[in-house]
Amino acid sequence: MIFTETKLKGAFLIDVNFIEDERGFFGRSYCSEEFLKHGITTPVLQTNMSHNKEKGTLRGMHMQIAPYLESKLVRCTRGAIYDVIIDMRSESETYKQWIGAELTGDNYRMLYVPEGFAHGFITLEDNTDVTYQVSQYYAPTAERCFRWDDPEFDIKWPLSPRIISKKDNAHALFEDITVN
Template sequence: MIYTETKLKGAYIIDIEKRGDNRGFFARTFCANEFKKHNLNSKFVQGNMSHNANKNTLRGMHYQSDGAEEVKLVRCTKGALLDVILDIRKDSPTFGQYISVEITEENARQVYIPKGFAHGFLTLKNNSEIAYLVSEFYTPGKENGIRWDDPFFKIDWPIINPILSDKDQDYPDYTK
């Protein structure tokens, strides 16, 4: 696997290294030893997936807090997504900054998201799926979110009217 640290310290884009022949290819998507070499958390306790029937579905920006913060390892298993992570670590020099990465079933790219980040994605094709591992169990009551178009963070989404859940569109404006 090829690990590329992003401008947001601790966040990585991980590209697979395909070994192929006339049958197709094989590639590793996770290796605890390699994660350890890069000082990445490799303890995952839960695997999740989300199927999204329609292009332009936006989910996010989600995070857990108060001792339930999660590391995530995200990949697109079907279709295509614009994956967005936002640094909400108040003591970070990149607080309030974000990156967006196109992840698709073809490129098999993954995003490693450390604790202290909000995460969301926009589907770029119908019937897109995301699969991700998390380091903490889902904890009701510690789930939080930032509205996708919050004026403080100014995330540049390539859409004006995404398909949203009521919860995702009703998050209040961020206040310091």
């Protein structure tokens, strides 16, 4: 596995190190020993998946607060997404900064999202599937969400959303929610 730390400390893009032959390839998509070498010690307690019928489907921006902080390992297993994370750790040097990465069913790339980050994505293709390995059980009372187009963050989405749930479209601006 090839770990590349992003500008947001603790967040990694992870690529599979392929061993190829005439049959195809073999590679690891998870190894606790490799994650430990990069300081990632959170266990996987739950695996979630989403299916998105249409290109331009937007999900986000979501996170959980203490004591239910969660890390995520996100992978697109079919189709393509533009995955966005925002550092919401108030003590961090990169507080309120964001990055985006293209994850596709063909590039096998994953994004490790540390605790204290908000997460969202937009689909770049029809029939896109995403899996999330999560370090915490979902706790509705600890969920915090804010608008995907909040000017506080000025996220540069690669396309305009076509489909957003009523819930995601109704989120408040960041300045109107309590995160810490």
